[in-house]
Amino acid sequence: MMPIAEALAFFSDQGEGYKVELLKDLEEKGEKAVSLYQQGDFIDLCRGPHIPDTSWLKSFKLLRVAGSYWRGDERNPMLTRIYGTAFSDKKDLKKYLNRIEEAKKRDHRKLGKELALFTIQDEVGPGLILWQPRGAMLRKLIEDYWKDAHYKNGYELLYTPHIARQDLWKTSGHLDFYGENMYSAMEIDEVAYQLKPMNCPFHIGVYNATKHSYREFPVRWCELGTVYRYERTGALHGLMRVRGFTQDDAHIFCRPDQLEEEIFNIIDLNLQVLKTFGFADYDVYLSTRPEKYVGSDEHWDLSTKALQAAMEKKGLAYAIDPGEGVFYGPKIDIKIKDQLGRSWQCSTIQVDFNLPERFGMTYTGQDGAEHQPIMIHRALMGSLERFIGVLIEHYAGAFPLWMAPEQARILNITDAQAEYCSKVYTELRQAGVRVEQDLRNEKLNYKIREAQMMKTPYMLIIGDREMEEGTVTVRKRNGDNLPPMTPQEFADLVSKECEQGTA
């Protein structure tokens, strides 16, 4: 330990400006003394202690270097940060490095290419996704499930355009508060239009198209809405961070007395959706008022409390993310971790007292007077792109049967069975199985290997035996075989397994 004044002198003698700055801050906070640690000739400021001595660090490896802003603020100069890791013995270090290697194999960008799910091309532009047939099928299956779940939970579906007059974005406040994330205007018949970064103003447009009564609340409108946001080049990352993405958006309009229950319902549906996709490990945050905001403090308080109350009723553990709310209201965020341990925000639930005001939304109350509805924005998967990215890594590309783009592949042993295979193929397609056939003149081993690498859940092997008996032999992707069965029996097995998956 060293008194701060002494430490200040010590580090300024050495020309360590950043250390001096830290010390001055500590002094202001009322610290009297700081701890220093020494290793050979090297003496540094450190709160410590981390380990008894450096003999604990027998095995270490430097992993990467990266630039990093002084104190994490991009207005500050950039320092060079060196990442390293250390273990008490070599085996542990090796184990750790292997785990990183394994995680890299599950990287959605690598799997996306290998499994032919999606592609991003320079000619099209950075951060813009082209869905290949298999990825498009995966997405369709997710969308179908989503629409069904929303219908069952009292939502109605909307469709809205991709651009709107600039005036709309002025009214909504997006131009003022979100303008730096929006693409510049285009002119159509001398009127400025802009690409949408959010869907909310359109849903409000639908609301304002008709008169509303308190009796019809809550109104729940959902849309798979594709939005475009400017992201700085360095921020783009595969499917996780893109410039054009589709939100599984919804807006709920309700009375103040319904707010808490609606939020509770949303959380309930949210957790149900995450569970369907096999996510049990996520972090929940409550984000409070940011620096740039609209609306009264009273409204912020009220809605923050409603969010908190609903989470507590649901027994959901959460952390508070101070100042991370959107400009129009506080929010609940759920973040899911990817294979490399990076967490990605997916679900978000936001209360909004602002847009109803800006767009003059009203409903007729029991008292016959006009009132302003409360608006809730929410997305459960967040964006389909990001969610699918996380999903690919979560399952390492081996999707559960119900969302596998290709559920089964027919493999013939020789050309002699080709005709029978095509019959089975047609029969299974008619029965709703997502089946492909590989009738190439290749050895069975070769075809199995390919089907296996594409993580196809079932391989249907057909040789002379099966052809004579009118059956298929089913090989699972884990290598197990099921007893021979008829194509119809296989189709039943598939639909039963799918039902269990989404139940």
Added chain:
RNA sequence: GCCGAUAUAGCUCAGCUUGGUAGAGCGGCUGAUUCGUAAUCAGUAGGUCUCCGGUUCAAGUCCGGAUAUCGGCUCCA
């Protein structure tokens, strides 16, 4: 956007240090083979070496710039 790195055939990569007009494996195509649970054999096509400029008799290779990607930072669904 910032710091650092990378960019060669559809994919994965070698060639660059020491300038002399491009290589492999897989995949594609053609042919042979007709085979029972993770790669049959042979032949063949395929590249303005990301783009723009500079140095040089000569640039995939050296230099500068742009773009994109990767690892971080910042920001975010």
